Amino acid sequence: MLDNILKKLDALSDPDKAAKSLRYFKTGKGDYGEGDMFIGISAPQLRALSKAHQTLPVQGCFTLLKNEIHEARMLALFILVLKFKKADPNQQTDIFQQYLQHSPFINNWDLVDCSAPHISGPYLLHRDKHILYKLATSDLLWDRRIAMLSCFSFIRDHQFDDAIKLSERLLHDKEDLMHKAVGWMLREIGKRDGAVERAFLDKYADSMPRVMLRYAIEKFNQAERQHYLSLK
Numbered sequence: 340m341l342d343n344i345l346k347k348l349d350a351l352s353d354p355d356k357a358a359k360s361l362r363y364f365k366t367g368k369g370d371y372g373e374g375d376m377f378i379g380i381s382a383p384q385l386r387a388l389s390k391a392h393q394t395l396p397v398q399g400c401f402t403l404l405k406n407e408i409h410e411a412r413m414l415a416l417f418i419l420v421l422k423f424k425k426a427d428p429n430q431q432t433d434i435f436q437q438y439l440q441h442s443p444f445i446n447n448w449d450l451v452d453c454s455a456p457h458i459s460g461p462y463l464l465h466r467d468k469h470i471l472y473k474l475a476t477s478d479l480l481w482d483r484r485i486a487m488l489s490c491f492s493f494i495r496d497h498q499f500d501d502a503i504k505l506s507e508r509l510l511h512d513k514e515d516l517m518h519k520a521v522g523w524m525l526r527e528i529g530k531r532d533g534a535v536e537r538a539f540l541d542k543y544a545d546s547m548p549r550v551m552l553r554y555a556i557e558k559f560n561q562a563e564r565q566h567y568l569s570l571k
Contacts, residue, residue: 340395341403347388348411353379360409364447371480371516372447380410382453389417397422397430401437404444412444416454423458435462439470442482448516451484459485460492468493468501475508480516483509487520494527499535502528506539510547518547522554529558545570 356379366372395403395418403415423434438445438458445451463471474486487509490502506521529536536555544552544567552571556564 340392341399344388344392344395344403344414345406345411348378348380348408348414351378351380351384351388355379356381364409364449371514375409375447376407377409382413382449385410385414386417389414389421393418393421397434397437401441404441409447409450412446413450413453416445416450420454420457423461431462435459439474439485442474442479442485445481445485447481448484448520451481451488455485455488456491460489463489464492464496464498471501471505472508475505480514483512483514483517484520487517487524490524491527494524494531497531499528499532503535503539507543510543510551515548515550518551519554521547522551522557525551525555526557529555540567 357377358379360377360379361375364372364375364377366375366377392414397419400415400419400422403418404412406412406415419434419438423431426434435458438454445454459471471486471489474482477483477486487502487505490505493499494502502524506525509517509521512518512521525536525539528539540552540555547555549571552567556567559567
């Protein structure tokens with residue numbers, strides 16, 4: 340089945356789209372996506388392909404996740420998300436554990452964002468979340484982003500405590516991608532409980548990275564945005 344999937348990916352490839360992706364996903368020397376390979380397939384195309392191949396065994400998905408082609412890894416994650424939703428508790432545990440073990444292959448922001456809120460987040464929703472605090476201290480950027488994006492599931496369930504605590508721990512992360520992730524999750528909290536987000540901003544707006552603040556206040560009215568930006 341894997342050979343068939345790879346042939347279908349090759350048939351969908353588009354060199355022009357691939358060239359644009361190489362620039363968009365920062366694959367140059369020293370960038371976060373250095374050395375990543377693209378063949379130019381859109382996310383909607385990959386989602387359609389994932390539905391057609393969701394019977395791929397879990398181990399086959401993780402084999403595909405190790406592929407050097409970015410779109411192959413994204414397809415593997417799309418299939419894993421579909422399998423996770425239908426899996427029994429034991430199968431979900433297996434997918435979750437292997438997902439974290441394979442985090443070095445979930446190595447761009449789009450790969451984290453399409454999977455963490457749908458695998459690690461739901462799995463940990465009503466479980467102990469200590470693993471996220473461990474991930475938040477990892478040297479690997481993608482582990483830290485998985486920790487933050489997993490919180491999306493908790494936020495949707497109006498559980499804000501872990502997202503707030505992780506935001507505090509990641510407040511001064513050195514990576515711009517983490518500034519954006521934290522700001523995004525703060526914004527999502529604000530959509531559901533503005534008081535919780537504003538309490539965080541009142542405490543940290545003057546010290547948080549500017550891009551994090553801008554992401555967090557994106558939905559505020561102009562007067563509120565100017566207020567928080569003036570604290571910088």
